[in-house]
Amino acid sequence: MALIEISCFEVWREISNYLDQEITPEMRERMEAHFKTCAHCNAVLDGTRNVVGLVGDGRLFQMPEGFNKRLYKKIQDAP
Amino acid sequence: MPANSQLPTNEAELIKSVCDGKREAFYELLRPYERMVYATAMSVVKNPADAEEVAQEAVLKAFANLASFRSESKFSTWMLQITYNEAKMKLRKARSHLYESLEDQQQTDEGDYYPRDFADWRPIPCELLEQSETRQAIQNAIASLSPCYREVLILRDLQNLSIKETMIILGLSKAAVKTRLHRARLLLRDTLAPGMDGSWIKGQDYRKVRRW
Numbered sequence: 010m011a012l013i014e015i016s017c018f019e020v021w022r023e024i025s026n027y028l029d030q031e032i033t034p035e036m037r038e039r040m041e042a043h044f045k046t047c048a049h050c051n052a053v054l055d056g057t058r059n060v061v062g063l064v065g066d067g068r069l070f071q072m073p074e075g076f077n078k079r080l081y082k083k084i085q086d087a088p
Numbered sequence: 089m090p091a092n093s094q095l096p097t098n099e100a101e102l103i104k105s106v107c108d109g110k111r112e113a114f115y116e117l118l119r120p121y122e123r124m125v126y127a128t129a130m131s132v133v134k135n136p137a138d139a140e141e142v143a144q145e146a147v148l149k150a151f152a153n154l155a156s157f158r159s160e161s162k163f164s165t166w167m168l169q170i171t172y173n174e175a176k177m178k179l180r181k182a183r184s185h186l187y188e189s190l191e192d193q194q195q196t197d198e199g200d201y202y203p204r205d206f207a208d209w210r211p212i213p214c215e216l217l218e219q220s221e222t223r224q225a226i227q228n229a230i231a232s233l234s235p236c237y238r239e240v241l242i243l244r245d246l247q248n249l250s251i252k253e254t255m256i257i258l259g260l261s262k263a264a265v266k267t268r269l270h271r272a273r274l275l276l277r278d279t280l281a282p283g284m285d286g287s288w289i290k291g292q293d294y295r296k297v298r299r300w
Contacts, residue, residue, distance in 0.1 A: 021202055025270035031251075053203050056277040063226055064245040064276070068217045070227070072126055073136050076143075080122065083144045084115055087151055 015039050020050045024057050099163050107155050114151050121164045124247050128168045128257070131242035132175035134231050142178050146171035161256060168249075168257045172239075201271045204278045229279045237272035244269050 020043050026032045027040055044051055063069060095113050096102055105113035118125075122143075129142035150157075150170050157166055216222050230238060243254045244265070254265050 018200075018202070021274075022200055022270075025273050026266060028273075029251075029266075029269075031266065053274075053277070056281050057273050060273050060276045060280065061245050063217070063280075064230070064241060065248060066217050069223055070127060070130075070246060072123060073140055076126065076140060077119075077122055079140070080118075080144055080147060081115055083148060084111065084118075084151060087111075087148050 012039055012042050015043055017043075017047060017050055020044075020047070021053060024050075024053060027054075028058060028061060100159065103154060103157065103163065106151075114154070117163065118147060118150075118167070121167055124164065124168060124249075125171050127242055127247055128171045129175045131239045131246075132172065132235065133178060138178060139175075142175045143171065145178075146174040149174065162253075165253050165256050168243075168253075172257050201274050203274060226280065229276055232279075233272055233275060237268050237275065240265055240268040241272035241276070245273070 020040055023032055023036060023040065027037065032040070044054060095110070095116050096105060099117060102113045102117040106117065125143045125146060126139055129139035129146070130136070133139050133142055146167070150167050153170075157163065161169075230241065233241065239258055240254060240260075243249045243257060244251070249257070251262060251265050254260070255262055258265070260268075
């Protein structure tokens with residue numbers, strides 16, 4: 010069966026679900042076919058993937074120094 | 089705080105030990121989730137000092153109420169749910185002088201969001217995050233998101249929690265978690281992509297974060 014083509018709008022709407030593998034195999038196939046030919050949608054996909062990577066990078070977000078010591082003390086002092 | 093070798097290692101047993109009066113066991117139970125507790129608080133209150141206070145209050149509340157924890161959900165989910173509620177409460181107190189809290193209105197626009205530009209954004213060099221200016225720019229961009237988007241983003245993408253856990257902690261439907269996450273990611277992409285023209289790498293000030 011021939012793949013049903015989808016528009017850029019439909020691709021954008023699903024881009025986050027695509028990255029999270031929250032779409033049907035059919036939709037994935039249609040999106041992948043679209044990415045092969047559409048530079049705009051590729052740019053959006055790369056950028057969104059970069060965002061997920063940056064936000065999830067452990068170096069982005071650091072705990073305040075001494076956080077665990079202070080927390081430990083709170084537990085020790087709790088009634 | 090060395091790991092106490094006399095304490096059990098699995099959660100259910102640690103919980104039982106705490107309920108039997110072993111305070112040390114509570115810290116062992118909590119240790120793997122400290123960072124998550126702090127990050128969840130930060131997703132709501134934004135400021136590190138407030139987030140630490142919220143984290144401490146939430147942990148003490150969990151300690152006092154551990155006997156009421158039922159293992160229907162994971163301990164971490166329960167702990168983060170308490171943290172989220174504490175953080176919301178703190179925000180409400182801080183704003184009680186206002187007639188109406190903007191944060192509580194949870195303005196969301198659940199309609200479609202489309203990208204604003206198509207700047208090519210190639211894979212990021214790994215060393216980028218070693219620079220504090222870059223980290224700051226990304227943190228500013230996250231902080232400028234509406235709370236409803238920021239909270240979902242921090243739980244899902246920063247803490248890698250599942251959709252299910254995020255639903256429980258924030259009290260949202262699956263569809264709402266997915267839509268808000270989608271929008272948060274696209275908004276961040278629109279904000280951050282223009283900085284990828286090299287201005288970060290050259291250590292220049294990042295001035296392109298747009299508010300929305």
